[in-house]
Amino acid sequence: MTSQQAEATEVLVVGxxxxxxxxxxxxxxxxxxxIVLEKNRIAENWRTMRWDSLVANGPAWHDRFPNLEFDDVDPDEFASKERVAxxxxxxxxxxxxxxRTGVEVFGVRRDTSHGGFVAETSAGDVAARFVVAATGAFQQPAFPRIIPxxxxxxxxxxxQYRNPDQLREGGVVVVGAGSSGVQIADELRASGRDTYLAVGAHDRPPQRYRDRSFVWWLGTLGLWEKSTPPEGAEHTTIAVSGANGGRTIDFRDLARDGVTLVGRAASFKDGVLRFEDGLERDIRAGDTNYLSVLDxxxxxVARTGIDLPEEPEARDLGxxxxxxxxxxxxxxxxxxGVTNVIWATGFRSDYxxxxxxxxxxxxxxxxxxxVSAEPGVYFLGLPWQARRGSSFIWGVWHDASYIADQIEMQRGYLAYEGNGRPQRTRNLTGAPA
Structure with a gap:
């Protein structure tokens, strides 16, 4: 289909x-x-790329967009994955x-004859002046091919994990100790499985401290607004959970409950999985991160005089x-007796x-x-796109406002033809706008 025959819009949002x-x-x-095109259903990742018992990691008052509240979840509770979808x-x-759901975008090419782009989709071509890749941070599962x-x-x-019953009988090694890994390991241990958790570098904020959620503290302290991760920590995970009403993740608790902690998975040979040194270092670094938030x-509290209860026991790590x-x-x-390995090792993008x-x-x-290096193309939902909170529900809403502003400004530039006169633009089908 040529661009003259394509459906035309000003902005095509993919995702x-x-x-x-x-x-x-x-x-x-x-x-x-x-037009927003989604190849599956709305919020499909929340439905089918999460385990059955997942809840949001932040309370309902925070993990939402500003203009709609959860009407059936207490503000301080954690919405289930189905409720989020x-x-x-x-x-x-x-x-x-x-x-529009059920429409897949196969490719986007620049249309130099009419300006903008043409997207090839499962429902026909779409011509657009601007294209936004809003496919988010969780596109293609990624894990090292250590075990052949x-x-x-x-x-x-x-x-791909849903619940313990789907796994083959036997023990489990969970590789990765971010939000997903620690929750899955905890659930497997509670189901009676022998469970090993491979732990690497991580941040470990308190789920709640002095009667406030970690999301409140990170916001109040300006930590959500950090624009870049610490050097060398671009992929550091956050060990936090809203499961069981929300509790602070402490690897000591997991070990006491029966999870065996090991270092990062390094290699596999002759049936033996080997782990890197550095487990104690990574655990202590997570403790340091935790205590820094408390500090x-x-x-x-001391500086502002806000009335919040003291919680000295939060510092008793043991x-x-x-x-x-x-x-x-x-x-x-x-x-x-280990028959299963679950790789909680994140995702990679595909553009x-x-x-x-x-x-x-x-x-x-x-x-x-x-704002892409390719004129007219934009990204949204990337980790650390503009701030630490960019890939979170509330954070992406604010990033989206910025991208909308950028598109609006570009529209103004493209409407200018010189001598202070606005250009009489033509739309992507060739007719006067």
Whole structure:
């Protein structure tokens, strides 16, 4: 289909999750014509790339967009994954956003004859002046191929995990100690499985301190607004959970409850999984991060005089468990009865469908706060896109406002033809606008 025959819009937003919906609201308020295309259902990742018992890691008063509250979840409780998905459906309905589901985008090419781009989709071509990749941070499951296929071990990514019953009988090694890894390991241990948790570098904020949630403290202390991660910590995970009413993750508790802590998975040979040194270092660094938040919170209370109860017991960490001070260096999986490995090791992005100038030689987005190096292309929902909170529900809403502003400014520039006169633009079908 040629661009003359393509459906035309001003902005094409690819992705109908939290990023695409947030941007659609901002574009709608600005009166900018757009279409949001989602290849599955609205907020599909919340439905099918999460385990059954997952709840949001932050309380309902915070983990939402500003213009719609959860009407059936207490503000200090944690919404289930199904409720979060329904929240985004409700948001689309409330603002009558132009989200189309079941439409996949195969590729976007620049249209030099009419300006802008043409997207090839499963429902036909779409021509647009601007394209926004709002496919988010969780695109393709990623894990190191340490254990080869055929080794007699069932391996899945955390996005494929649903509940303990789906796994083969036997023990489990969970690799990765961020939010997903610690919750999955805890659930497996509670189900009676022998569980090993491979721990690497992580941040470990208190889930609650001095009668306030960690999201409140990170916001009040300005930590959500950090623009770049610490050097060398671009992929540091956050060990935090809303499960069981929300509790602070302490690896000592997991060890006491029966989880065996090990270092990062390093190699596999002859049935033996080997682990890196550095487990105690990473646990102590997580403790340091935890205590730093408490220190900053206490300083804030002292400085502002806000009336919040003291909580000195929060600093009583206790001794490190034996599995940390004398860690396993290797584990013979068959002898240990381990038949499953779950890789909670994150995701990688795939932007091969965008024009080549939008990504670098490794396929990573080339952008400044979501504004691509390829004119007319934008990104939304990336980790650390503009701030620490960029890939979180509330954070992506604010990033979306910035991207909408950038698109609106570009529209103004493109409407100018010189001598102070606005250009009489033509739309992407060639007719006068």
């Amino acid at each position: 109908g999750g939290q990023a695409g919906i947030a941007l659609s609201e901002h574009l709608t308020k600005r009166g900018i014509a757009h 329904r929240y985004f459906e409700d948001y689309v309905a409330k603002f009558d956003l132009p989200v 296929e055929g080794a007699g071990i069932d391996q899945i990514h955390s996005s 900053a919170a206490d300083a804030y 001794p490190l468990p034996e599995s940390v001070t004398h860690p396993l260096r290797e584990l013979h999986l068959e002898e240990a 091969r469908w965008l024009p080549g100038g939008a990504t670098d030689e490794l396929g990573r987005p080339k952008h400044e706060r979501g």
